[in-house]
Amino acid sequence: MPAAPPDRARTGERISLSRLPDDRVLVVDGDGSREIAVAAVPRLVAEREATSPRWVWDDTSWWYPPLLAAGVRVRRCHDLRLARQLLRRAPAVDTAHLRGDDAALWDRPGPRTRSEPTLFAADDAEHLRADVEGARQLAAVAAVATPAEQARLELLLAAESAGALTAAEMTHVGVPWSVEVHERLLVDLLGPRTPRGTRPRGLEALAVLIRRELEAPDLNPDSLPHLLAALRAAGLDVTDTRAATLVGVEHPVVPPLLAYKQLTRLLTTNGWAWLDQWVSGGRFRASYQPAGSSTGRWSSNGGGALSIPVQVRPAAVADEGWAFVVADVAQLEPRVLAGMSADPALVRSARDPDLYQAMVDAGSVPSRDDAKLGLIGAMYGATRGGGGRMAEVLAQQYPAAFALLEGAARDGETGRSVRTLLGRGSPTLGEIWEQRPEGAPTDPVQQTRERRAYGRATRNFVVQGTGAEWALCWIAEIRNELWRRGTGPLEERPHLVLFLHDEVVVHTPAALADEVVALLREAATRTSRLVFREAVVDFPLSASVVRSYADASKRSATAAEEVDAEAPPATFPR
Numbered sequence: 001m002p003a004a005p006p007d008r009a010r011t012g013e014r015i016s017l018s019r020l021p022d023d024r025v026l027v028v029d030g031d032g033s034r035e036i037a038v039a040a041v042p043r044l045v046a047e048r049e050a051t052s053p054r055w056v057w058d059d060t061s062w063w064y065p066p067l068l069a070a071g072v073r074v075r076r077c078h079d080l081r082l083a084r085q086l087l088r089r090a091p092a093v094d095t096a097h098l099r100g101d102d103a104a105l106w107d108r109p110g111p112r113t114r115s116e117p118t119l120f121a122a123d124d125a126e127h128l129r130a131d132v133e134g135a136r137q138l139a140a141v142a143a144v145a146t147p148a149e150q151a152r153l154e155l156l157l158a159a160e161s162a163g164a165l166t167a168a169e170m171t172h173v174g175v176p177w178s179v180e181v182h183e184r185l186l187v188d189l190l191g192p193r194t195p196r197g198t199r200p201r202g203l204e205a206l207a208v209l210i211r212r213e214l215e216a217p218d219l220n221p222d223s224l225p226h227l228l229a230a231l232r233a234a235g236l237d238v239t240d241t242r243a244a245t246l247v248g249v250e251h252p253v254v255p256p257l258l259a260y261k262q263l264t265r266l267l268t269t270n271g272w273a274w275l276d277q278w279v280s281g282g283r284f285r286a287s288y289q290p291a292g293s294s295t296g297r298w299s300s301n302g303g304g305a306l307s308i309p310v311q312v313r314p315a316a317v318a319d320e321g322w323a324f325v326v327a328d329v330a331q332l333e334p335r336v337l338a339g340m341s342a343d344p345a346l347v348r349s350a351r352d353p354d355l356y357q358a359m360v361d362a363g364s365v366p367s368r369d370d371a372k373l374g375l376i377g378a379m380y381g382a383t384r385g386g387g388g389r390m391a392e393v394l395a396q397q398y399p400a401a402f403a404l405l406e407g408a409a410r411d412g413e414t415g416r417s418v419r420t421l422l423g424r425g426s427p428t429l430g431e432i433w434e435q436r437p438e439g440a441p442t443d444p445v446q447q448t449r450e451r452r453a454y455g456r457a458t459r460n461f462v463v464q465g466t467g468a469e470w471a472l473c474w475i476a477e478i479r480n481e482l483w484r485r486g487t488g489p490l491e492e493r494p495h496l497v498l499f500l501h502d503e504v505v506v507h508t509p510a511a512l513a514d515e516v517v518a519l520l521r522e523a524a525t526r527t528s529r530l531v532f533r534e535a536v537v538d539f540p541l542s543a544s545v546v547r548s549y550a551d552a553s554k555r556s557a558t559a560a561e562e563v564d565a566e567a568p569p570a571t572f573p574r
């Protein structure tokens with residue numbers, strides 16, 4: 001029997017909006033309900049926002065863009081599809097509370113494509129009762145076994161929905177983008193624009209060089225089979241044409257071929273077609289997918305906002321009189337590991353601006369490189385090479401942290417789900433095997449290999465997923481604090497324009513830039529206390545105030561690039 005949902009005094013005022021046929025909307029507010037015209041929704045929301053309710057709806061990506069277009073900002077919401085996706089896999093939740101005649105429709109993926117903010121167009125399958133599903137979800141959370149687990153899960157659901165609001169706002173305001181600068185960069189690198197399907201002059205010149213060096217006058221360098229055949233005919237023993245393979249080959253064709261591949265990628269991902277599709281009105285408006293991966297990290301449905309190439313970043317230019325504040329968190333995942341494991345020695349090191357150097361100063365390892373290699377290797381499952389050797393050394397120094405990682409790896413290998421600090425659950429290896437046409441491997445050796453690989457994935461899941469939770473709580477804090485730093489509509493106040501896992505970019509009036517930097521740091525401190533409670537862990541920021549995104553400081557490498565792992569982690573399904 002499902003438990004009764006928490007009372008309104010605890011959950012706050014909740015107003016449910018459900019789409020109905022014929023451009024109608026069902027509004028359920030407290031104990032009453034009424035129907036209104038879809039065109040009346042922006043006025044309703046604007047009027048009720050004064051009491052800061054939590055809007056309960058099926059998909060933020062459906063409801064919020066039209067509200068933003070009408071000049072209405074929402075402070076809080078409960079995104080039912082995102083929440084249901086999370087609750088269905090959360091180990092602490094009894095999914096019996098989520099059952100209902102319409103459950104299959106709620107389990108369908110929500111809208112994940114970029115669209116114009118027309119008011120709430122829907123098909124019959126989207127005419128679902130938000131109040132009914134909202135009550136089921138409240139009951140599922142209320143039935144969680146312990147108050148601590150329940151509180152963490154409530155925080156995660158609130159952060160997930162706040163992230164959905166932030167994503168819609170970033171698409172709405174867009175990143176200031178200079179088409180003139182972007183086109184000049186393309187012309188400098190590729191040559192003048194040519195009709196689609198033809199090579200720009202710069203690419204064609206490189207293609208000529210490649211053909212000449214390989215003595216293959218008819219070669220099409222865009223054809224992988226033809227290119228591989230030409231390389232082998234020239235005496236090069238290669239099995240692929242990846243950059244990592246080619247850089248180890250000594251032959252005159254390598255430099256022009258690498259340049260060709262790089263410029264081809266630029267043309268296809270951020271060339272003139274990209275400009276035509278994604279930049280309008282001086283703004284780059286990407287489409288984001290909150291919780292686009294099973295760890296809770298975001299992905300992008302279009303525009304590639306999570307991986308803007310260095311070559312075109314000079315085109316991201318703040319408005320006149322405005323600036324970008326670019327801030328990223330130093331050593332996010334190691335600090336998250338310290339906080340969630342509450343390992344005393346690692347927590348002490350995590351209070352230092354440079355966690356790795358603090359490990360050296362504490363006498364745990366001989367050098368900063370050893371600390372970095374060993375800790376990152378442990379989180380990504382390195383079992384050989386320098387990372388594996390140092391991980392064995394560090395396991396003696398930080399037993400609680402390494403026990404957490406080892407426990408997650410064992411659970412993954414034996415088919416159990418693991419969970420993040422706030423309660424997001426991982427898929428199991430059995431789920432992955434069920435999705436395969438051939439099912440689980442029957443060869444014991446292959447099955448053991450896959451179990452070990454999956455253990456590396458679950459080992460990292462607990463840290464990466466908790467890092468994603470920390471970042472979500474961080475941007476929720478930032479979003480609300482930025483709103484208080486100004487007047488007028490969203491785009492006239494300091495506002496978030498990019499969020500890349502552990503980095504944020506704020507577009508702000510230049511006069512407020514220093515205040516925004518301080519705000520971001522204060523928000524990181526509050527988020528640490530909110531997520532990790534007694535384990536006091538610092539999350540120092542590297543922040544810069546720039547006119548162009550290209551001028552922000554860059555980090556040399558990602559954690560994944562620094563790992564000498566035995567094999568890549570398994571891929572989790574959605």
